Amino acid sequence: MIFAEKKPMAEILEKLTGYKKILVVGCATCVSECAVGGEKEVETLAPLISLAFKEKGLHIEVFTATLEKQCEYEFVEEIAEKIENVDVVLSLGCGIGVQALAERFPDKPIYPGVNTSALTIREEAGVWASRCAACGDCTLADTFGYCAVARCAKSLMNGPCGGTRKDGKCELNEENDCIWNLIVERAESRGELDSISKVQKPKSWSNGRHGGPKKVIDEVQRV
Amino acid sequence: MAVPNTNWRYFIINTNNNSKSAEKKLKLVLLYCQNCVANNRDINLIATKAKEFTLRTAVLPCSSKIQAHIILKILDNEADGVEIVVCPDEKCHFLAGSIRAKKRVEYVRRLLDEIGVGTDRVGLTQEIDLSCDDLIEIASRRIAKIKSSYEEGDNL
Amino acid sequence: MKLKTNSNLEKVLAAGHFAVTVEIGPPKGPAPGKIIKKANTTKGIADAFNVTDNQTAVVRMSSIAASKILHDEGLEPVMQMVCRDRNRIAMQSDLLGAYALGIRNCLCLSGDHQSFGAGGKLKGHPGSKNVFDIDSIQLISVIKGLRDEAILQGGDSIDSPAAFFIGAAWTPLGQPEKFRTIRLAKKIEAGADFIQTQAVYDIDRFKETMKRAEDMGLTEKTAILPGIIVPKSAGMLNYMNSNVPGIEVPEEMINRMKSSSDPKAEGLKITVELINAIKEIPGIKGVHLQAIETEYLLPDIIKSAGLLPRPKL
Numbered sequence: 001m002i003f004a005e006k007k008p009m010a011e012i013l014e015k016l017t018g019y020k021k022i023l024v025v026g027c028a029t030c031v032s033e034c035a036v037g038g039e040k041e042v043e044t045l046a047p048l049i050s051l052a053f054k055e056k057g058l059h060i061e062v063f064t065a066t067l068e069k070q071c072e073y074e075f076v077e078e079i080a081e082k083i084e085n086v087d088v089v090l091s092l093g094c095g096i097g098v099q100a101l102a103e104r105f106p107d108k109p110i111y112p113g114v115n116t117s118a119l120t121i122r123e124e125a126g127v128w129a130s131r132c133a134a135c136g137d138c139t140l141a142d143t144f145g146y147c148a149v150a151r152c153a154k155s156l157m158n159g160p161c162g163g164t165r166k167d168g169k170c171e172l173n174e175e176n177d178c179i180w181n182l183i184v185e186r187a188e189s190r191g192e193l194d195s196i197s198k199v200q201k202p203k204s205w206s207n208g209r210h211g212g213p214k215k216v217i218d219e220v221q222r223v
Numbered sequence: 224m225a226v227p228n229t230n231w232r233y234f235i236i237n238t239n240n241n242s243k244s245a246e247k248k249l250k251l252v253l254l255y256c257q258n259c260v261a262n263n264r265d266i267n268l269i270a271t272k273a274k275e276f277t278l279r280t281a282v283l284p285c286s287s288k289i290q291a292h293i294i295l296k297i298l299d300n301e302a303d304g305v306e307i308v309v310c311p312d313e314k315c316h317f318l319a320g321s322i323r324a325k326k327r328v329e330y331v332r333r334l335l336d337e338i339g340v341g342t343d344r345v346g347l348t349q350e351i352d353l354s355c356d357d358l359i360e361i362a363s364r365r366i367a368k369i370k371s372s373y374e375e376g377d378n379l
Numbered sequence: 380m381k382l383k384t385n386s387n388l389e390k391v392l393a394a395g396h397f398a399v400t401v402e403i404g405p406p407k408g409p410a411p412g413k414i415i416k417k418a419n420t421t422k423g424i425a426d427a428f429n430v431t432d433n434q435t436a437v438v439r440m441s442s443i444a445a446s447k448i449l450h451d452e453g454l455e456p457v458m459q460m461v462c463r464d465r466n467r468i469a470m471q472s473d474l475l476g477a478y479a480l481g482i483r484n485c486l487c488l489s490g491d492h493q494s495f496g497a498g499g500k501l502k503g504h505p506g507s508k509n510v511f512d513i514d515s516i517q518l519i520s521v522i523k524g525l526r527d528e529a530i531l532q533g534g535d536s537i538d539s540p541a542a543f544f545i546g547a548a549w550t551p552l553g554q555p556e557k558f559r560t561i562r563l564a565k566k567i568e569a570g571a572d573f574i575q576t577q578a579v580y581d582i583d584r585f586k587e588t589m590k591r592a593e594d595m596g597l598t599e600k601t602a603i604l605p606g607i608i609v610p611k612s613a614g615m616l617n618y619m620n621s622n623v624p625g626i627e628v629p630e631e632m633i634n635r636m637k638s639s640s641d642p643k644a645e646g647l648k649i650t651v652e653l654i655n656a657i658k659e660i661p662g663i664k665g666v667h668l669q670a671i672e673t674e675y676l677l678p679d680i681i682k683s684a685g686l687l688p689r690p691k692l
Binding site: 008043046047052055 | 290292295296298299334335338339340
Binding site: 153154155156157158159160161162163164165166167168171172178181184185193197198199200201202203205 | 462463489490491492494495509511512513514515516517520521532548550553554555558561562564565568569577624625
């Protein structure tokens with residue numbers, strides 16, 4: 001899912017200083033799955049913000065709402081009334097959600113409360129790890145199901161580099177396996193080392209972010 | 224000489240929050256797992272045994288039911304402190320309940336620290352076979368900690 | 380055998396000499412004084428001089444500029460180029476420029492991740508974007524295209540060939556070990572003319588990997604120059620053994636340094652012994668010496684190893 005991380009409280013509180021009525025909006029999809037922006041987190045953050053301002057002798061009102069998906073206009077519409085009554089909105093949705101709110105409510109300041117940072121899988125309860133880099137040119141077939149773009153620190157196509165530790169971990173982050181070590185192991189176990197013994201040509205990055213902001217139109221889907 | 228109304232309003236809002244002054248009676252909410260309290264009927268009237276502070280207790284069907292937002296909402300709207308009482312790790316009937324409660328209490332304390340409120344307002348006790356008087360003792364200790372941290376804050 | 384380039388290193392190897400290359404680190408500032416001094420200290424002791432490219436992601440004078448300075452002092456540079464900081468457009472542009480400035484050798488590396496530049500006393504630039512548009516093996520192919528076909532990676536032609544002698548790195552003891560020789564084969568297939576390895580301290584282990592390379596026919600297709608980093612202390616050897624992937628130091632060597640009354644002198648002795656040992660390994664065509672920020676030690680070492688004077692071709 002789209003993965004996000006909580007922003008430090010100091011940063012959030014600084015942005016909210018000066019406002020009297022705050023609405024904290026969460027999202028029940030991706031950010032809820034990674035426990036940073038779902039209903040629970042909204043209900044945790046709201047009193048925390050209130051306590052923080054009380055500590056400074058300021059009384060502010062904090063309202064809450066959690067949308068099914070902050071990236072769907074039909075769900076965003078549900079809080080139109082609530083938004084009228086506040087001065088500022090703190091969105092715990094991913095960058096897409098924050099912008100959906102900002103688009104629909106252009107007159108209200110909408111601030112992000114989380115940092116959207118990766119596309120991940122939940123490896124186990126409480127552990128999320130990068131899996132995809134949205135490069136736009138998926139070659140997972142060539143690397144035995146391990147993405148070298150997202151999971152190699154250098155996005156090597158002809159890895160591994162000289163930085164694979166003895167225990168098979170990446171020298172950059174010892175929590176991570178060297179993905180090329182895993183690719184080689186799997187290739188070996190399938191008797192297909194030959195396929196990664198050929199030189200892979202340079203990748204074209206133009207279908208991902210590097211090609212510019214995307215706008216994709218599917219006329220069949222368009223009503 | 225008449226003082227304009229607006230000045231008085233700002234003065235009141237910006238002085239020290241009344242509930243932090245040492246004179247006012249502090250309030251504690253004590254949440255306990257049903258398995259760590261010895262079976263006795265006094266527990267229903269435990270609030271009457273709290274002399275120097277106001278006490279509200281509530282039973283948790285399981286220690287794993289405690290959540291960060293429950294604690295924070297109580298601190299924001301209702302009480303000066305929250306004490307969570309659960310069984311020791313190895314005695315937990317749910318196996319992971321006490322461990323979860325511990326992690327969540329620690330998390331809340333970190334959050335409170337991050338916003339400058341300090342960690343004394345939330346506590347965790349892990350014991351079993353507790354009587355009414357034991358709970359009052361635990362509650363009193365937490366109130367004492369909160370009181371001294373308020374006083375420290377006033378003195379700064 | 381027809382030479383591919385004007386490189387002195389290629390000439391020395393083609394003539395069958397045991398080649399010597401050394402590493403020079405550029406200064407952490409814009410003043411050329413320090414590197415000119417290093418050039419004067421090391422002139423004549425090697426056939427080519429590697430210039431590092433923002434090694435460990437620490438900003439130093441660029442490899443291309445420092446290489447040009449060495450060239451002007453009469454030394455033959457091996458410009459190192461990493462994939463971390465430049466995309467294929469900048470790389471090819473820099474290569475054309477480097478060639479115009481007289482540089483004839485290029486070593487292709489992946490490059491350390493930018494987070495390594497922040498550590499110890501250094502703030503570095505851990506927040507920078509990294510590029511890694513192409514990897515080191517693809518870079519080898521790109522340079523081969525510039526040389527043999529006068530063509531850019533995207534397919535367009537250039538006015539005239541940029542005939543570089545192409546180098547690559549090899550970490551023979553890196554995980555997964557068996558694949559490292561296959562990866563070496565890939566580099567050779569892509570066009571690597573010479574190879575400089577990660578530092579060798581365990582001769583027996585290195586011999587094993589060389590045997591594998593020999594069996595695959597790789598030692599005939601490329602010139603392998605094992606790397607040797609001059610040891611300064613037992614602590615340094617211990618650190619490298621535990622923390623640098625691909626470096627293995629035998630315990631006896633660490634103990635030898637520990638019990639020595641003059642570890643610096645012992646380190647020089649060890650270096651010479653290592654050079655003499657690798658000379659005997661079949662398939663080895665030379666040696667690549669590194670004395671990090673102590674390049675002044677190299678002339679004596681190379682002399683003691685009987686490798687002076689260098690051939691003048």
